Amino acid sequence: MTHKNNIRFVQGNEACVEGALYAGLNFFAGYPITPSTEIMEHLAQRLPQQGGKFIQMEDEIASMGAIIGASLTGNKVMTATSGPGFSLKQEALGYACMAEIPCVIANVQRGGPSTGNPTHVSQGDVNQVRWGTHGDHAIIALTASNHQDVFKITVEAFNLAETYRTPVVILLDEAIGHMRERLVLPEPGELPVVDRLRTSVGKDVDYHPYLPREDGRLPMSDFGGKHRYNVTGLFHDMWGFPNNDPAVVNGLLHHLVDKIENSVNDIAMYKEYWMEDAEYVLVSFGSSARSAIHLAQNRRARGVKIGVLELQTLWPFPTDIVREKCANAKAVIVVEMNMGQVVTQVKNAVENPNNVFLANRIDGQLISPSDIKTVLRMIQGKGV
C-alpha cells in the first residue's frame, strides 16, 4: 500500500540521496562535479535537518579522506563524484580497502577519459571501479536502470559496506542521474538496513580491530570512543600495528580479497526479463538496460525468443550466475556504453565465448533499441 506523500518525481541522483538517507547516511563530504552534483546539493539541505553532517571539501581527495575519518567514528558515510573525481579518489579508496573502513562512493559516469564529455552519458568506468586503485584488492560495485532500483541498490550499498567493512561503489550514469521518473519511497522497515557491527568487548579490555570473529566478520569500535587502537594503510596485524612479516602480509591480502570474492553469489543482484526460454540473451546494466528491455519486449511481440539479464552487481562479477543464465543461449549480446568492458567478463564466464557479441555506443548518446536491433539482426543472419 503506497501513500500519495510517498511518491516523488525525481532525478536518479535524488533517488540515490533518498536511498542513502533511508540506509542511515549521516555524514557526507564532497566536491562539485557534473553529473553527480545534485547528490551533494540535496544532501547539503537534507542532512543537517536530521542532525547529520555535510561538508564541501577543497577537492575530491579531501572528500574521500573526510568520509573515511567520519566512518571510523561510527557514521554511515558517502561521497559522490564522476570520472575525473573518481580518478582522484583512488588512493584513499585503496586505503579504505586496506584499513577495512565502510564507505559508499557514488560515481555518476560521464564520457572519458579526462574531462571528456561531462554532460553526456557513458559507462566507461566499469573497469576503473575494479582496478582504479593500485595493488591486489577486491571491490563491490552496484548499478541500476531505474529510480526505484537506484533507491534499492543504494540501501544495499550501505548494507554491503557494513557487512564486509569495505568501500562500495554505486555506479550510476548521466542518463540515470539526470533523468526524472517516479520513485515510491519505501516505508521504514520495508527494506532491510544493516547497522554497524560493534564489538562487545568492554572498556579497558583489549580490543583487536582486525581480529575476525568465527564467521569472518570484524566487529568495529567507534574510533575516538572507549578503545584506543591504531589504523594504518600499511600491512598490519590484528592490533592494527604495521607489520611486514610475510605471513601477515599474505594472510591479510587473502583476507581482503577472499571476504568479497568468496561471497560473490551472496552479493550478486540481478534481474531477469523473459529469460525462461530465451535463445538470445541481452546482458546489460544501468541506462543501457532500459533500451535492452525495450528491444526485447518489442522482439518478443514478433515471436523472437529473447530475454534480458540485467546485472545490478558488476563487481565482484557474478561469473557463475552469468554462465548459468546464458547456458542455453544461441547468442549473448552485451549491451553497454563503452568499448567492451562487461563483455570481456561475460566472455570469460560463458561456455562458448564466440557466441558473445557487443552492442555498444560510445558517442555520448544513449544506446537505442535500434542500435541493439542492428547487432541482433546481424547475428540472426538477417542483414542490417
Add this chain to the structure above:
Amino acid sequence: MNDTPFDFKNYVRARFFPHMWCPGCGHGIVLGSLLRAIHELGLSKNEIVMTSGIGCSSRISGYVDFHSLHTIHGRALTFATGVKLSRPHLKAIVPMGDGDALAIGGNHFIHAARRNIDITAIVMNNRIYGMTGGQFSPLSGTGKKATTAPYSTIDNNFDIVDLAKSAGASFVARSTVFHATEAKNILKKAIQHKGFSVVEIQTQCPTYYGRKNKEGDAAQMMEGYNTNTTRIGSKKLEKNPNLIQRGIFVEDTDKPEYCEAYDQIITTAMKGNA
C-alpha cells in the same frame, strides 16, 4: 592541569619501540614536548585523536597511546576533518612533515586553516624528505643540496607562519627542538586553542639535510636553531634582521570555529529555515 610527575611510558606504546628515527633526529624531541604538553594539560588519552600522513614525522601517531590514525601522504588533515566534524568533543592533533604538510598536502593545509576547524597541526620542519632519502622539500629554500638538487636548489621556500596566517589559521606559532620547553608551552596553548592551530617546530635531519649541506652533526644543527632564531620582536633583530622569529604570531579567539558554526547550521535546518 596535572601536577603528577611526567612518565613517558604512560603515553607510548612500548611494543612499537624501538622507533625508526635515525640517531640524532629531532623528531623525538618534538614527541617529548608534545607528550609533556598533553600531560601538563591533564588530558585523558581517550580524548585525543592523532592523525598523520606519510613520512618520518608521521610515524609519531603509532608510537603514542592515543586514538591513532596513520593515513596517506599529505591527506592527514582531511581524515582528521572527518573525525573532528563527526566527533567534535575529541582533541584532534595532526603531526606532519614539511613535505607532507606543504607539498602534497598544501591544499588541505590552507583549506583547513581557512575553515578554522579545531585541529592542532604540528609541522615538524626538517627541510627535507627524510624517509625517501633526502630530496628537497618546499621548505628547503634556495641554494641547498639534496639528492634531487645535486647542483643546489632553485626553488623558493614557503614561510609556514606567513602561509598559515594568510590562510586564516587562528593560532600560529613557531619554535625549534633546541627550545623544547618553549615548544611544549606553545603546544599547550595550541591544543587548548579553539580553532585551527599551526605550530611549526624546526627539527634537524642530520642524516640527510645536515650531511648534504655540511651543517654538522645533530648537536651542531641544534645549536644553529639557538643562534639563528630569536623571540618575536627581540632586540637582536635590530642587529641581525635575518634571525628567524619564534613564539606565538597569531592567537585569535574571536574567529568562529567550524564545528561550532556547523552546529548552528543544524539548529537552523532543524527549524526548517533553510
